[in-house]
Amino acid sequence: MPVNPGSTTGLLLRDSHLSVMRRVIGALLLREMLTRYGRNNIGFLWLFVEPTIFVAIVVIVRSFVKSVGVTLSIPVVAFALTGWISMLLWRNMASRCIGAHKSNMSLLYHQPVTMLDVYIARVTLEFLSITTALVVLGVVFYLAGLSPAPENMLQVFCAWMLFAWFGIALGWTIGGLSEKSTLVVIIWRPMSFVLMICSGIFYLADSLPHNIREVALWLPMLHALEFLREGWFGSLFQAHYDLFYLIICNLVLTFSGLVLVRQIGTDLADDD
Amino acid sequence: MIKLTNVCKDYPTVAGPRRILDKINLTIRPGERVGILGRNGAGKSTLIRLLSGAEPPTSGTIEREMSVSWPLAFTGGFHGSMTGADNLRFICRIYGVDFEPRLEFVKDFSELKEYLYEPIANYSSGMRARLAFAVSMTIDFDCYLIDEVMAVGDARFRERCRVELFEKRHDKAMLIVSHSHRYLKGTCHRFLLFRDGAIEEHDDFEEVYFRYKEQIGEGFKNKAEMVSAMDADSRDAPPRVLVQK
Numbered sequence: 035m036p037v038n039p040g041s042t043t044g045l046l047l048r049d050s051h052l053s054v055m056r057r058v059i060g061a062l063l064l065r066e067m068l069t070r071y072g073r074n075n076i077g078f079l080w081l082f083v084e085p086t087i088f089v090a091i092v093v094i095v096r097s098f099v100k101s102v103g104v105t106l107s108i109p110v111v112a113f114a115l116t117g118w119i120s121m122l123l124w125r126n127m128a129s130r131c132i133g134a135h136k137s138n139m140s141l142l143y144h145q146p147v148t149m150l151d152v153y154i155a156r157v158t159l160e161f162l163s164i165t166t167a168l169v170v171l172g173v174v175f176y177l178a179g180l181s182p183a184p185e186n187m188l189q190v191f192c193a194w195m196l197f198a199w200f201g202i203a204l205g206w207t208i209g210g211l212s213e214k215s216t217l218v219v220i221i222w223r224p225m226s227f228v229l230m231i232c233s234g235i236f237y238l239a240d241s242l243p244h245n246i247r248e249v250a251l252w253l254p255m256l257h258a259l260e261f262l263r264e265g266w267f268g269s270l271f272q273a274h275y276d277l278f279y280l281i282i283c284n285l286v287l288t289f290s291g292l293v294l295v296r297q298i299g300t301d302l303a304d305d306d
Numbered sequence: 307m308i309k310l311t312n313v314c315k316d317y318p319t320v321a322g323p324r325r326i327l328d329k330i331n332l333t334i335r336p337g338e339r340v341g342i343l344g345r346n347g348a349g350k351s352t353l354i355r356l357l358s359g360a361e362p363p364t365s366g367t368i369e370r371e372m373s374v375s376w377p378l379a380f381t382g383g384f385h386g387s388m389t390g391a392d393n394l395r396f397i398c399r400i401y402g403v404d405f406e407p408r409l410e411f412v413k414d415f416s417e418l419k420e421y422l423y424e425p426i427a428n429y430s431s432g433m434r435a436r437l438a439f440a441v442s443m444t445i446d447f448d449c450y451l452i453d454e455v456m457a458v459g460d461a462r463f464r465e466r467c468r469v470e471l472f473e474k475r476h477d478k479a480m481l482i483v484s485h486s487h488r489y490l491k492g493t494c495h496r497f498l499l500f501r502d503g504a505i506e507e508h509d510d511f512e513e514v515y516f517r518y519k520e521q522i523g524e525g526f527k528n529k530a531e532m533v534s535a536m537d538a539d540s541r542d543a544p545p546r547v548l549v550q551k
Contacts (some may be wrong), residue, residue, distance in 0.1 A: 060400030068392060069385055140361040140382030145374060145399050241509075 054146050062147075063156035070159065081122075081167045088118040108238070108270050111181040115236035116262050119168045120194075124201035124255060126164065130156045131209025132219055135298050149298050153209060157202045165194070182267060189265030196280060196289055197258045203287030210294020215229075234259045239274040247274065252281035308334040308357065308374065308479075313366035326352045328503035329366070333416060334479055336372060336448060341490040341511075344484040344500025352484045353500075354453045357481065372448030372479060378471075379438040380453075386427035390418060390437050393426060394444070396455055402447050408444040415466065416440035418460075442468050449479040455471065475535040487515055487536050 073079040092114035131153060138152040175181035184190045211218040231256040241246050250256055257275040265272035316323040326349045334340060344350050345459060348466075349394055353363045358376055362489060374382065384393045398405040409504075413422055416436040436459055440449040450471070472493070486491050490497070490511065497514040499506040501521060508514035512529055519525050519532065526532035 057402050058400050064399070065385065065388070069387055072387060077437050139360075140380075141353075143358045143383060144397075144400055145359045145376075145378060201353040306393055 045059050055148075055151060058146050058148075059153045059155050059158070060152055062141075064157045064158055066155055071163075078163070081163055082171060083120065085115060085118045085167060085171055089114040089171075091294075108265050109182050111175050112266050113238075113263065114235075115168075115171060115175065115181065115252065116266060119164060119171070120197050120255070120259055120262060121235050122167075123160070123164050124195055124204050127157050127160045127201040127205035128208040128226065130160055131205040132212045132222065134209055135213055144211065150292075150295055153206055153295050157205050157220060160205075161198050161202070165198075168194070184266045187263045187270055190262060193258060193262035193265055196277070196284070197255075197262065197281070199284050200254055200258055200280070203284055203291045205293050206291025207287050210291060210298060213294075213298045215269060229253070229255070232256075233298075238263070238271055240272045251276070251279075254280050307369075307371045307424070308332075309367075309368045309369040309371075309412065310356075310367040311369075313356065313363045313368060315349070315356060315361075316364045325503055327356075327363075330505060332370075332498070332505065334449065334481065336479055339480045339482065339494045339545070341494035341497040342481060342500070343497060343512075343514060345522050348500035349503060350451060350500055354451050354481070354483065357448050357449075358451055375442065375445070375447040375450045377451055378442045378452045379435060381438045381444070382435050384426050384434070384438070387425050390416075390429070393437075395496075397441055397445070403445065411444060411469070412437070412440040415443065415470070415499055417463065424489055435459065440462055447478065449481070452480060452482045454483055454485075461473075469514065472521060487511075491515075491536075 039246065045298040089111055092110060096110045131197060134152055134156050138149075139145045141184065142149065172181070176183050201206055205289075208218065208222055212222070232250065233253050234250070239250060239260050240257060251274060257277070260273045260275040263271070263279075264275070310330050313327055313330040313332075315327040315456075316325050318324075326347075330353070342353070352361075354377055354500075356363055357374055359370075359374070362466050383397075385396075388396070390412075394409060395405050399409055399429075399442060409422075413419060415445065416422070416439070417432075418433060418437060421429070421433060426437070429437070482490065482494060492511075494510075494511070497508045497511060497515050499521075500506060500520055506517070508517075512533060514528050515536075516526065516532055526535065
């Protein structure tokens with residue numbers, strides 16, 4: 035029988051906290067990838083299919099609108115892609131954080147693993163896969179001549195990072211709240227649907243009447259989306275956003291998210 | 307050394323918080339084997355969870371100066387849709403150890419051979435238990451937590467488990483939760499008896515087992531009667547246990 039390659043004693047105590055954390059998050063990430071997308075690649079394919087379907091619908095609707103004589107000045111494919119894919123980012127991050135505790139609870143028996151690691155791994159995987167979808171679809175649509183390349187790549191990058199930050203902070207907050215009460219889960223489903231419709235997938239802030247726009251701009255995702263679209267085709271429309279407001283929202287959500295994730299697991303009922 | 311100071315653990319119930327552990331003070335020194343007895347719900351598994359770090363105590367402190375294992379042969383951390391090898395790879399990653407040599411060890415020790423490349427959901431419970439035990443043996447800890455040692459596999463497999471755990475790791479600290487005298491007698495240096503959220507420490511097995519039996523309402527008239535019953539029990543049932551003197 036092969037010898038059991040026992041490692042040195044006290045391996046957990048020797049490593050610094052950060053290097054343990056990095057290692058654990060890496061391991062969780064690979065595990066999530068394997069269990070989420072697994073051996074069959076339907077799940078991963080869906081990441082590309084879902085936005086493409088939406089873009090196709092918007093293109094069809096637009097050609098219909100055009101046929102009745104209304105013309106739009108903006109590149110419709112880029113408009114639809116930025117709207118849907120950024121919505122996917124925050125919607126999926128939030129839905130992945132709901133229930134993350136329950137399905138990973140038993141991993142806490144392993145001392146190096148903390149709940150925060152689990153939540154970091156979940157949103158990181160979501161970020162990586164949706165960013166991949168954005169890059170791939172953006173390049174494909176560009177090469178197919180359907181969408182212009184971004185005018186300001188740096189701004190698109192920054193907007194995407196701000197969006198990701200928002201999604202992560204929102205995901206942790208919703209995920210943490212869902213552990214407090216199942217009511218949150220029940221409310222979040224319809225609420226995310228309403229938010230999705232209101233958050234600028236279907237419109238530009240500039241196309242709204244002034245007073246309605248003021249209300250819509252309470253939504254932080256609209257600010258991020260306007261900023262993103264300005265980076266992509268900003269010369270063709272007037273963007274409305276306030277980065278200061280977005281960053282404040284992100285900071286507040288990050289704080290509440292970290293507080294809530296930290297509380298997870300300390301107040302659970304048990305059958306023992 | 308692991309040191310628990312004034313550790314309390316409450317769980318919320320409909321009727322308000324229920325105290326499972328009440329001001330526990332306990333020290334586990336390197337190489338010490340501690341047997342744990344107590345009726346169901348007395349807090350044995352709760353203590354294991356606190357020691358492994360799966361849950362924080364409600365109040366009090368736990369100082370760990372030794373590395374502590376996950377509960378031995380625990381299958382809960384496995385993911386059913388992943389293969390046995392993938393689950394092992396995950397464990398190796400989080401503990402930062404090399405995977406390849408451990409795969410060889412697990413393949414051989416668990417006797418799962420090529421089944422290691424099948425999703426765990428397809429395993430029988432015996433196969434899962436063998437895998438879990440083998441995986442538990444791939445990481446070297448200072449202190450092992452053993453919650454209800456199971457009897458898995460055939461006599462030969464159990465003998466190999468015994469050698470791996472109690473002979474090769476004779477110098478490690480262990481906490482062994484069990485209801486059976488055959489697991490505990492002669493294995494542990496001292497014993498903890500859980501009662502109403504508190505623990506009584508004992509050095510003598512016959513004493514602690516007598517009190518335990520009394521507690522669960524299967525008491526003996528005196529110790530001599532208990533010892534003869536234990537001997538008869540050991541004679542009648544062939545040693546189907548992992549741990550034996």
